Amino acid sequence: MKLRPASYLILGMVRLGARSGYAIKAAADQSTQFFWPMSLAQVYPELARLQSAGLLRREEDPHGGRERHSYVLTEAGEEALGEWLRSSEGEPTQFRDEGVLRLFFADALMPADQLALLHRLRERAAAVASSTMEEIVPAATALADTGIRCPALVARLRADTNAFVERWLERAEAELREWS
Amino acid sequence: MKLRPASYLILGMVRLGARSGYAIKAAADQSTQFFWPMSLAQVYPELARLQSAGLLRREEDPHGGRERHSYVLTEAGEEALGEWLRSSEGEPTQFRDEGVLRLFFADALMPADQLALLHRLRERAAAVASSTMEEIVPAATALADTGIRCPALVARLRADTNAFVERWLERAEAELREWS
DNA sequence: GCTCACATGTAATCCGTTACATGATTCT
DNA sequence: AGAATCATGTAACGGATTACATGTGAGC
Numbered sequence: 001m002k003l004r005p006a007s008y009l010i011l012g013m014v015r016l017g018a019r020s021g022y023a024i025k026a027a028a029d030q031s032t033q034f035f036w037p038m039s040l041a042q043v044y045p046e047l048a049r050l051q052s053a054g055l056l057r058r059e060e061d062p063h064g065g066r067e068r069h070s071y072v073l074t075e076a077g078e079e080a081l082g083e084w085l086r087s088s089e090g091e092p093t094q095f096r097d098e099g100v101l102r103l104f105f106a107d108a109l110m111p112a113d114q115l116a117l118l119h120r121l122r123e124r125a126a127a128v129a130s131s132t133m134e135e136i137v138p139a140a141t142a143l144a145d146t147g148i149r150c151p152a153l154v155a156r157l158r159a160d161t162n163a164f165v166e167r168w169l170e171r172a173e174a175e176l177r178e179w180s
Numbered sequence: 181m182k183l184r185p186a187s188y189l190i191l192g193m194v195r196l197g198a199r200s201g202y203a204i205k206a207a208a209d210q211s212t213q214f215f216w217p218m219s220l221a222q223v224y225p226e227l228a229r230l231q232s233a234g235l236l237r238r239e240e241d242p243h244g245g246r247e248r249h250s251y252v253l254t255e256a257g258e259e260a261l262g263e264w265l266r267s268s269e270g271e272p273t274q275f276r277d278e279g280v281l282r283l284f285f286a287d288a289l290m291p292a293d294q295l296a297l298l299h300r301l302r303e304r305a306a307a308v309a310s311s312t313m314e315e316i317v318p319a320a321t322a323l324a325d326t327g328i329r330c331p332a333l334v335a336r337l338r339a340d341t342n343a344f345v346e347r348w349l350e351r352a353e354a355e356l357r358e359w360s
Numbered sequence: 361g362c363t364c365a366c367a368t369g370t371a372a373t374c375c376g377t378t379a380c381a382t383g384a385t386t387c388t
Numbered sequence: 389a390g391a392a393t394c395a396t397g398t399a400a401c402g403g404a405t406t407a408c409a410t411g412t413g414a415g416c
Contacts, residue, residue: 037274066395066396067395068396098216098271157280172337
């Protein structure tokens with residue numbers, strides 16, 4: 001069976017303690033979402049696939065009368081995750097940004113509109129940087145006390161990169177303003 | 181008819197002078213590919229769609245016995261492109277990076293393997309930064325003499341951001357090394 | 361003569377998202 | 389009592405990629 005990044009994402013989240021499909025999705029929503037989006041409709045079929053491949057073990061774990069399944073990594077699952085983490089194959093970074101696409105073609109705009117576009121992109125980068133710093137980084141840093149440090153590392157990378165882009169666009173904006 | 185980012189990408193490329201489907205794809209391959217990937221199989225149906233919507237005009241332009249179609253923007257096409265450029269809707273940035281996903285879960289690795297992963301990511305960022313600087317920026321800068329400046333702006337943004345990420349990962353690597 | 365670039369398209373497949381469908385528990 | 393959260397799934401749809409299929413022109 002072929003494992004895709006989403007498979008490893010689920011394996012990884014289970015390893016970090018997310019037990020139900022719902023919990024996996026919730027955990028992904030405030031962490032991995034930003035560099036590997038995943039919808040809830042992907043989670044349940046994938047869990048079934050991983051279980052039938054022997055990488056996850058599924059146990060009934062009802063909460064009152066509400067059904068719930070609890071997943072844990074099998075040894076094979078642990079090993080598959082480790083192998084993927086140590087490997088380096090995989091598609092190169094995929095990046096889809098409608099804003100940057102607009103910027104690429106922005107020569108078709110009047111200077112005032114170019115400036116407005118640049119400004120919007122800058123504000124967006126600033127918003128991502130600050131919301132990451134305020135919401136994601138604290139949560140990830142709390143985890144770091146339990147020995148799980150990488151989520152915080154990734155959160156800071158995201159925040160810092162967006163802050164860099166913000167400053168870069170600020171300079172570009174200033175140059176364009178001067179220059180026209 | 182609903183226009184998607186790929187539609188505007190094609191419109192924009194035609195506006196910049198790419199006339200055939202083949203030429204559009206070739207131009208995209210060395211510029212917009214990095215923030216909006218598009219396959220050749222998307223181009224031809226989309227050209228037909230845009231033409232039937234009256235945004236592109238298609239002319240027969242055979243080169244010897246080899247058939248070729250030449251597309252130009254209609255006034256409606258010009259306007260549709262401009263409207264999109266001035267608008268700000270659109271999905272937020274989508275970013276898919278298997279490498280960063282690995283880093284997120286890297287607490288499952290031994291320090292030596294963590295270091296190796298960090299190193300691979302850093303080298304990848306460095307490679308993107310330098311290849312962009314050497315191949316994409318010069319081509320885009322040549323265009324800038326004709327008054328088309330934004331492609332060069334975007335190319336530099338990409339190169340500089342990747343250089344930033346490289347330095348960031350270098351520091352992270354040094355910290356981890358010290359620290360273990 | 362051969363290979364590579366130019367050129368246009370279609371078909372099958374894969375994959376992911378949106379929407380649908382249902383129900384229990386907890387908090388206000 | 390009502391709303392929000394927890395919880396599990398399926399079905400339909402849409403969009404993008406891979407592979408297929410074909411043919412000319414230019415350069416070596």
